[in-house]
Amino acid sequence: MKYLKSMALAAGMIAFGAIAAQAEGVDEINPDVAKRLYNPEMLDPSQPVGPSPLRDFKAKNPPPWKIGYASSYAGNTWRANAMDPLQNEIIPKWKELGLISEVIVTQSNLNDSTQIQQMRQLVDQGVDAIFVCCSNPTALNQTVQYAYDKGVPVFSMTGYLTAPTAVNSSVNYQVAGFEIGKRMAEELGGEGNVLVVEGIPGTSGSDSQDRGVKAGLATAPGIKIVGSIAGMWTDQVAQGEVQKWLATHPGKLDGIVVQSAAEMGVLRALKQSGREGVKVAVGGELGALCTWRKNPDLISAAVQTWPPADDINLIWRIMMRTLQGQGPKVQSVLVDPVVITYDDLKDIVPEDCDENAQNWYNVGQEKWGSTEYLNQFFVNPADPTQYKR
Structure with missing residues (x-):
């Protein structure tokens, strides 16, 4: 199993140029990471990679924080395999740490208007932050601004929002x-x-x-x-x-x-x-x-490209760091895809495995935004689980 850490994999498609013209936040992260994941030739042209306006963000309330999850869809195995660790691992862990009080979950079933309404209701209900998944990149922008104006940052996992105040996380x-x-x-x-x-x-x-x-x-x-x-x-x-x-x-x-x-x-x-x-x-x-x-x-x-438990864990840690005042440098935190070979597979699923299994393989936090990896994306990096009020 390996990260895709060499852009030689893209030989024939691009030749590397300087990245000095990139945004301030990108210039501050590890040059190797910037080169392979933020090179303009290998980025979605709409991917937001400018400096994050949340660099100096301070949460409007002290912890424990109330979080909103405005999910756009619940109809596939991926969503179920993201929801399970949220409810059974992440929420209990962060409640025990004294850093959250509750997580309110909504579902919009791929209806942008419904998701917009639900996000506004979450803001009006007093949440301290909202995260979304896999949403339309532009439809939520005015709502993201509405939330930001009321001191509520919005985070997007497994895809990006183009609103400048949103913080995004995913593989490239x-x-x-x-x-x-x-x-x-x-x-x-x-x-x-x-x-x-x-x-x-x-x-x-x-x-x-x-x-x-x-x-x-x-x-x-x-x-x-x-x-x-x-x-x-x-x-x-x-x-x-x-x-x-x-x-x-x-x-x-x-x-x-x-x-x-x-x-x-x-x-x-x-x-x-x-x-x-x-x-x-x-x-x-x-x-x-x-x-x-x-x-x-x-x-x-x-x-x-999107191990569900790892993706939701990644955006959660980015969100907690931001609420703690660590200051994200850039609008999108990108990670490397991970390749598994057939030899790797033998250690992942047994020979008598079930071809109808509905769950997913997750590569683990160390390969999907480790603490050390995320530190480079924040002005005041620290392990978010060690936060003291």
Whole structure:
């Protein structure tokens, strides 16, 4: 298992230039991190990476703080696997530390207007901070400003908001997508027909990763993208959409690049169609990893782009640091994707694993924004669990 710590992986796509023209906050972080994750050539062009206006933020109240989680969707395994550690690990831990009083959770079911209303209600109910997940990058901007004006910072995990006062955290999805697409092209020897299964179009994480995937596939001129469909980050949706596509496209198909959480649906659709020998990009669903465990030729490596427990733990620690006055330097805290090989897989899932497992593999805090790693992104860095009122 390894981080993608060398941008040589993107050879042929970019040549590094100076990063001095980047924002002040980026100039203050580790140059190697800035070079591989904040290089303009490997960033979503809309990714906010300027100096954070929360650099001098002070919480309006002392702890224990009341937190709002304005979730945009609850209909897939990823969301369930993010909610579980929030409710059963994070909230009990931080209550015991005396730093939070409660977390109020709302669900908007992909309705921007509903999410906006819910966020405003959270502010009016007296929360001290709000975090969101995987939301429309622009629709919430006025609401983020409304919250900020009332002393309530907003944090976005697994994707970004373009509001200048929001703080975002995620993997660099364009880098991750590029790695996935390039690996698929290499799996196929530089030639073949590939179907691309996106996530939820219009969300920043999906669009950024899709852009990277298609750039990675384009590194091999013999690769042809024969279709692009939306799996909606949901296995049932992806299964139905891929089944329909396969039924109307009987020609040769060599590979499918799919965004989690949808790879189990893709694998089921392939099985039901009788198609064999198709390479499939695998993410973090343990059911899909189990299928790979039992079918070594499915793919050579899996790129982890959004392990749910790690993602929610990452944004939580960033949020706590900000409430404690540590001062985020930059609008977006980005981390490296993590690659697991088939040899790694043997230590992750047993041979008698369940191909229908609904839970996810998480790489762990040390590989997804460790305390030392996060320190570089804050003006006054400290372990947030050691905060004394």
